[in-house]
Each structure stands twice: as C-alpha cells, then as structure tokens.
Amino acid sequence: MKEKLSRFALSLMLALALYAAFLPTASADDLTESLHVAVDGTGAYLFSISGEISEGDEYISADNILYRIATVQNGNAIAEKIGEEAMPDVSWLEVGEAQPVFASEIAVPAANTKSDDSRKLIAMYVTHSDESYVPSDGTQSVNGQGGIYDVARDFRDALQQQGIDVILDESTHLPHDSGAYRRSRQTAERLLQKGPDAIIDIHRDGIPDQNEYACSIDGENASRVRLLVGRANQNSTVNREFAKQIKAVADKQYPGLVKDIFIGKGTYNQDLAPHAILLEFGTHTISKERVLNSTEMMAKVVSNTLYGPQTGSAISEKSAKGTSDTQKSAAKDDKGVSGGVIFLIVAVVAGVLIFALAQTGGGKAMGEKIGRNISEMTSGLFGRKPKDGNG
Amino acid sequence: MSLGMILLVVLTLLILFGVLQRVLDRMALTDRQALFLVALIFVGGWLPDLRLGMVSLNIGGALVPFGVCVYLFFHAGTGKERIRCLIASVLAAAVIYVVSLFFPADPVTMPFDPMILYGLCGGIIAWLMGRSRRSAFIAGVLGVILADAATGVVNWSRGINQMLYLGGAGALDAVVLSGVTAVMLCELAGEIAERIARGRTNGSTLQGGQRA
Numbered sequence: 001m002k003e004k005l006s007r008f009a010l011s012l013m014l015a016l017a018l019y020a021a022f023l024p025t026a027s028a029d030d031l032t033e034s035l036h037v038a039v040d041g042t043g044a045y046l047f048s049i050s051g052e053i054s055e056g057d058e059y060i061s062a063d064n065i066l067y068r069i070a071t072v073q074n075g076n077a078i079a080e081k082i083g084e085e086a087m088p089d090v091s092w093l094e095v096g097e098a099q100p101v102f103a104s105e106i107a108v109p110a111a112n113t114k115s116d117d118s119r120k121l122i123a124m125y126v127t128h129s130d131e132s133y134v135p136s137d138g139t140q141s142v143n144g145q146g147g148i149y150d151v152a153r154d155f156r157d158a159l160q161q162q163g164i165d166v167i168l169d170e171s172t173h174l175p176h177d178s179g180a181y182r183r184s185r186q187t188a189e190r191l192l193q194k195g196p197d198a199i200i201d202i203h204r205d206g207i208p209d210q211n212e213y214a215c216s217i218d219g220e221n222a223s224r225v226r227l228l229v230g231r232a233n234q235n236s237t238v239n240r241e242f243a244k245q246i247k248a249v250a251d252k253q254y255p256g257l258v259k260d261i262f263i264g265k266g267t268y269n270q271d272l273a274p275h276a277i278l279l280e281f282g283t284h285t286i287s288k289e290r291v292l293n294s295t296e297m298m299a300k301v302v303s304n305t306l307y308g309p310q311t312g313s314a315i316s317e318k319s320a321k322g323t324s325d326t327q328k329s330a331a332k333d334d335k336g337v338s339g340g341v342i343f344l345i346v347a348v349v350a351g352v353l354i355f356a357l358a359q360t361g362g363g364k365a366m367g368e369k370i371g372r373n374i375s376e377m378t379s380g381l382f383g384r385k386p387k388d389g390n391g
Numbered sequence: 392m393s394l395g396m397i398l399l400v401v402l403t404l405l406i407l408f409g410v411l412q413r414v415l416d417r418m419a420l421t422d423r424q425a426l427f428l429v430a431l432i433f434v435g436g437w438l439p440d441l442r443l444g445m446v447s448l449n450i451g452g453a454l455v456p457f458g459v460c461v462y463l464f465f466h467a468g469t470g471k472e473r474i475r476c477l478i479a480s481v482l483a484a485a486v487i488y489v490v491s492l493f494f495p496a497d498p499v500t501m502p503f504d505p506m507i508l509y510g511l512c513g514g515i516i517a518w519l520m521g522r523s524r525r526s527a528f529i530a531g532v533l534g535v536i537l538a539d540a541a542t543g544v545v546n547w548s549r550g551i552n553q554m555l556y557l558g559g560a561g562a563l564d565a566v567v568l569s570g571v572t573a574v575m576l577c578e579l580a581g582e583i584a585e586r587i588a589r590g591r592t593n594g595s596t597l598q599g600g601q602r603a
Contacts, residue, residue, distance in 0.1 A: 034497075051497040144551055172553045174546055178494035178505050186449075186559025193437070234397070266497070272563075351401045355410040358582035373409035 035207065038069065038077040046079055047260060050206030050283075053077040058231070058263040060085050060247070062256070087248045088241075093309060094252075120164040120307055123191035123199045126152055127184035127269075129172035131204045136288035140206075145172060147288050151281050152202040154292050158299030164307070167194060181269060188269045188276075197306050198242070198275035201268065203228075204291070205283040213282045214290065215256050223282035223291040224259035225250075225298055230278075231263050233271035242275050242305075250301040257297055275306075399562055402571055403429050414578045417524045419466040431455045436561020445547070445554055452558025453566050456532045460570075463525045475521045476529045482520075483513040483534025483573075488541050506565040509535050510572020518577045522584075531573030535566045 036053050038046045046067060047059060057069045059079060064087050067079035132139055132146035149170060156168040169191055173183040184201070191199055205213065205226060213224045227243045230236065243261050250258040259280075270276040279298070282291040352370065360366040405411045406425050415425050435451025448454055467473045487509050494505055513531030517523060536557055543555030558566040 052495070143549060172551065174551055174553055175492075175542070177491050177496050179491040179542065180496060182506060182565050183556070183559075186556045186564065189560040189563065347397055347401050348404045351405055352408050352410055355405060355579065355582075358579055358586070359410070359413065361586055369410075370408070 036075045036077065038067070038079050040067065040079050040081055047262070048207045048209070048212060049262060049264075051264075054265045056231070057265060058082075060244070060261040060263070062258075062260055064247075064251075085244070087251075088245050090245075090248045090252050093249065093304065121167070121194065121196045122159055122164055122302070122306070123167045123169070123188075123194060123196035124152055124156060124202055125169045125171065125184055125187045125191060125199075126202050127173055127180050128176050128203055129174050129180075130176050132284065133204065133282065133286060133288040133291065134284050135286070140284040141176065143174070145170070148202060148204055148281075150288060151204070151291050151295060155202065155281075155295040155299060158296040159303065161296075162299055162303040164303060167191060167196065181267075185269045185272070188272050192273055196275075198277065198302070199273050200302075201276070201278045203278060203280045205280040207283045208285055210283060210285040213259065213286050217254050217257055217294075217297060220293050221290050222257070222293040222297065223286050225257060225282075225294060226259045226280035227261045228268060228278040228280060229261060229263045230266045230268040230270045232265055233267040235271055235274050235276065236263075238274035239270045239276060243277055246277065246301060246305045249305045250298075253301055253304065254297045257294065257301065396563060398568055398571060399429065399433070402575075411578070414524050414574060418463060418528065418574070419525075428455065428459060432567055433562045436558075436563070440556070440559070445552075446543070447554055447556045447559065449556070449558035449561055449564065451567075452561040452564035453536060454558070456558065456566050456570055457536065460529045460532050463529055467523075467525055472521060472523060472526065475523065476517075476526045479513070479517045479520045479526050479530035480533035480537065482516050483509075483530040484537030484541065486512045486516065487534050487538035487569075491538065491542070506568050507572055509538075509565050510569040511576060512573075513569055514573035514576030514580070517573060518580055522577070522581050524574050524577050524581070527573040527577035528570045532566055532570035535569045539566075 034050050034052075035048055036051065037048050038053055038059065040046055046061065052075055053069055053072055055069050055072055055077075057077075059067045059069075061067065064085050066082040066085040068082055069077045070080040071078045126148055128146075128148070130141040130143065130146045131148040132142050134140050137147040152168055152170075156166045159166045169187050171184075171187050173180045173187065188199060188201075207213070215222055215224050227246060229239045229243050231240075233239070240261075240263060247258045247261055268276070268278050270278070281294065281298075282288075353366075356366045356369050360369050402411075403426065406415070406422055406429070409422070411425070412422065415422060420428075432451045432455050435455050436449060438450045441448040441450065441454070464473060464476055467476055490508060490512065491505070494508070510531050513534045514527050516534075517527035517530040520526065539555065539557055543553070546553045546555075558564045561567075
C-alpha cells in the first residue's frame with residue numbers, strides 16, 4: 001500500500017513538473033493583478049506597490065513621514081502614521097567638504113575591509129533579468145536581457161564618471177519566479193568576494209500609472225527611484241540607514257528624485273552585506289529614455305553617499321557636525337551588527353534546547369545531557385562532569 | 392550575518408555540543424568528520440568554480456555536499472533504502488521545481504524564505520518515505536541540484552543562453568542549507584514521533600521505531 005502511494009505521489013509530482021516546465025515563463029505579465037495600494041487612517045492614498053503588502057511593513061514617504069502597515073484587507077493596506085522619520089543630516093553637502101559618510105569610518109565589513117582606502121568599488125547585478133519598459137522595449141518582460149540592463153549599464157557608466165570602479169555582472173537569473181533571488185544570490189556572493197563598498201540590485205517597478213514615477217528635475221524629464229529594504233534579515237537596520245542616507249543626499253541634491261523607501265518582508269539578498277540596496281528605476285509604463293535621464297543624477301547621489309563630494313579637500317578638514325553625524329551612523333550600524341550577534345546567540349541556545357528536549361524528553365535528563373556535553377567541550381571547566389567518568 | 396551563515400554556525404555549535412551525536416551516528420559520521428565537512432564547505436565555497444561548458448560547479452556549495460550524498464548513499468543500510476533515497480531526491484526536486492514556479496516571485500509576497508522551504512520539502516518527503524536522516528540529507532541536497540539542473544535545461548531549450556550555477560553561493564547556497572534543514576527537520580520530527588510512540592508503548596519494546 002505504502003509503495004503504491006509512493007509510486008502515485010512520484011507520478012503525480014513528475015507530471016506536475018513536466019506540466020510546469022512547459023508553462024510560459026513566469027514574468028511580470030500579471031503586474032496589474034499584483035498591484036496593491038496603501039492608504040492612511042483617513043483613507044488618503046499613500047502608495048502603490050507591485051506585490052503584496054504585509055502587516056508590519058514600513059514606508060518612508062517622499063516627505064519623510066514614517067508609516068507602518070497596521071491592517072491588510074484584500075491585499076490593500078491601511079497604514080498607521082508613526083511620525084516624521086529622523087533623516088541623516090547631510091548639511092556637509094552644502095559646504096562641499098569631503099565627507100566619507102560610509103566608506104572609511106563605519107565599522108561594517110563592506111567598507112572597512114579594504115587595504116587600499118582610495119579604491120572606490122561598487123558592484124551591481126540584475127535579479128529580474130526580463131524587466132523592460134513597454135514604451136521603449138515594446139514589452140514589459142523579455143525572454144533574456146530586458147531593457148533594465150540598458151539602465152544598469154547607463155548607471156554603471158555614470159558611476160564610473162564619478163571616479164568609481166564598478167563591476168556590473170550581466171548574468172541573467174531567469175525565469176522570473178521565486179527562484180530568481182536565489183539565483184541572483186549566487187551572483188551577489190561572487191560580487192561580494194571582490195569587496196565592494198556597496199552592492200546594488202537594479203530593478204524597475206510594476207505600477208501601471210507612470211505618473212507615480214514621471215517627474216521633472218532641473219528642467220529635465222526624468223524618472224523617480226524607489227528604494228527597497230528587506231526587513232527579514234539581520235542587516236535590516238544597517239540597510240535601512242544606508243537607504244535613508246541615500247534619500248537624504250538625493251533630497252538635498254535632486255529633490256524628488258528618490259520617490260520613497262519601502263521596508264518590506266523578505267531579504268532581497270540584503271542579508272549578505274550591510275550596504276546592499278535595491279533600486280527601482282521607474283516602472284514598466286514609463287519610457288526608458290526618461291529613466292536613463294535619472295541614472296546620472298542617481299550616480300552622483302550614490303557617490304556622495306558613499307564617498308562624499310568630490311572636492312579634493314582633506315578628510316581631516318570635515319566639520320565637527322559632520323563627524324558627529326558619521327559617528328551616529330556608525331553607532332546605528334554597530335547596533336545592527338550587535339543585534340545580529342544577539343540573534344545568533346538566541347538561535348544557538350534555542351537550537352540546543354529544542355534538540356536536547358526532543359532527544360531526552362526534558363527534565364533532569366536534558367540538563368544532564370547539556371551539562372555533560374559542555375563539560376566535554378571545555379575539558380571539565382564548565383558544565384557537569386559525568387559521574388562514571390566515561391562521558 | 393545571513394540566515395544561511397546563522398544556520399551553519401548553529402549546526403557547528405550543535406555538533407560541538409554533542410546534541411547532533413545521534414544524527415551523525417545514523418549518518419555514519421563522527422563529530423570530527425562532520426566538523427571537517429562543514430569546514431570544507433566553507434573553504435570550498437571561496438574556491439574558484441569548476442566550469443563544464445555552460446555549467447559552473449561551486450566546490451563548497453555543490454561538490455562537497457554531493458560527495459557527502461554519495462558517501463551516505465553507499466552507507467545506506469539496504470538496497471530498499473537506496474531506492475527510497477533516489478525516489479525521495481527526485482520527488483524533492485519535482486516539488487522544489489514546481490514550488491519555484493508557483494511560489495510568489497517577489498520576496499514581499501513570499502510567506503517565508505524559499506531556501507528554507509526547499510529543505511522542508513526534502514526533509515518531509517524523506518521522512519515520509521522512510522524516516523531516514525541519510526535520505527533527508529540526500530533528498531535536500533540532490534533535490535535542489537536536480538531542480539536547478541531542470542531550470543537550466545528548460546532555459547536552454549527556450550534559447551536562453553544562461554549559465555547554470557550549481558551551489559554558486561557556496562556555504563550559503565540553497566543546496567547546503569536545504570540538506571542541513573532537511574536532516575534537522577527529519578531528526579526533530581523523528582525524535583518527537585519516536586518519543587510519542589515510546590510513550591504509547593508504556594515502556595514496552597518498540598518495534599521498528601528508529602530508523603537511520
């Protein structure tokens with residue numbers, strides 16, 4: 001009977017797998033269906049997103065108001081206004097002082113492991129390789145490198161003009177399914193081995209209304225950029241600070257360029273590095289040319305965020321206020337890192353207790369087992385020594 | 392620190408604490424061998440990939456776990472268990488492939504990390520098919536490798552010239568995490584089920600309760 005069931009289950013799964021293999025590639029074809037809207041407590045529209053919104057997700061609006069999703073009904077969300085989000089002080093931008101905001105002073109791995117401080121390196125990749133812009137590419141999704149790669153290449157060139165070395169990994173991660181982030185994780189891992197100061201995942205949004213992204217900056221038709229931070233990872237606090245720093249610099253240099261910050265469920269591979277960020281360059285209904293007009297501005301923003309203005313003035317001449325802000329950011333980063341360590345300790349203790357409980361049934365036997373093993377590990381310094389001396 | 396790194400550190404400490412001793416016994420591994428393998432996975436993950444045409448094989452992320460699978464396969468108790476291992480691996484691969492396609496594509500919409508889901512699939516299937524820790528590890532690892540290979544083949548058949556990376560994220564890849572998650576789930580579920588069974592027998596001899 002059991003073998004028959006196994007055979008049936010096997011046949012069923014293989015049939016499903018074969019069927020699934022010949023389905024059209026999962027893509028952004030159903031973008032309209034996946035559109036969800038968030039409103040505030042008064043019913044006023046806040047934002048849209050291509051994808052679900054979950055309770056606990058957070059949103060920092062263009063005017064830096066923090067909202068937290070309180071309830072979700074039929075996929076649409078009601079957000080609670082938390083208040084004005086404290087944004088980093090970037091007044092050092094006005095005086096044009098060299099202010100290495102992230103690159104050389106913050107005690108986080110991506111920035112301070114380099115032996116050569118003068119080296120500036122940013123890594124980029126594209127998780128959703130198919131993403132394209134309908135007005136320019138004729139479709140929102142292509143079976144290969146979509147229009148998003150043109151944006152990534154343009155952004156790379158603009159960053160290079162700022163004197164930054166950029167590695168753009170043009171690997172594709174098709175199909176556009178739940179495995180895409182796992183495949184791009186491999187790309188991100190390879191890129192991180194080069195020790196970049198930041199790693200950027202280039203995307204475009206799936207909101208149908210192009211007016212959400214279309215804007216005019218310095219008299220030029222451009223596209224806004226949304227920043228996405230995953231809250232389900234140990235680097236979440238540092239990633240969020242990084243996103244806020246980018247927005248603060250953008251708000252100062254190019255008001256309106258950064259649309260908002262969405263802090264949602266998931267990791268977006270941002271658990272791999274503290275300076276990991278996902279940038280949504282426009283949406284599928286906007287023209288790619290408009291988006292390409294934004295890449296140079298965004299490159300200057302990212303460059304200033306990571307390395308400070310390129311004025312050539314000495315780092316030691318930075319203002320006391322700027323130093324204080326950097327130290328505050330460093331403290332927040334340290335807090336994020338120590339949070340990860342605490343999480344690790346809790347995970348280890350929980351793992352030991354759960355497995356010891358399952359194996360011994362709890363009580364005295366569990367305590368004895370843990371004590372005996374601790375004693376063995378520490379040569380009897382800690383833990384309970386076995387009475388028979390055999391362990 | 393990433394979820395994968397946390398899982399591997401927890402695994403290492405569980406081995407050091409001796410909590411996984413029984414699991415390792417059933418997998419025909421000593422504590423030292425297990426720790427050596429964890430170290431090999433870490434170090435191998437940083438070595439250059441092996442390239443075979445359009446396939447790129449990470450040493451720590453795929454080759455070492457695959458080697459462990461081969462070792463476990465030949466240490467499987469009976470011919471039947473070996474067959475169960477293979478069936479569980481193919482089933483796990485099919486489930487992982489299908490889940491990848493139908494699970495929401497955006498992390499915002501994912502109920503939880505798919506990398507953990509793959510391990511859960513392998514662990515549940517292996518446990519249902521024989522309550523074997525060895526099968527669980529093999530199903531977890533081979534399930535992801537076979538599912539990735541299937542994705543690569545489908546891409547190539549559609550004319551997409553995309554490199555197939557197996558275990559490309561090294562120690563943090565789903566291949567390793569899936570194997571570890573599967574065996575830990577199988578051990579946990581197995582211990583709880585066996586404890587319940589022992590409780591029901593009221594101390595009488597348990598027949599066929601424990602498996603490898």
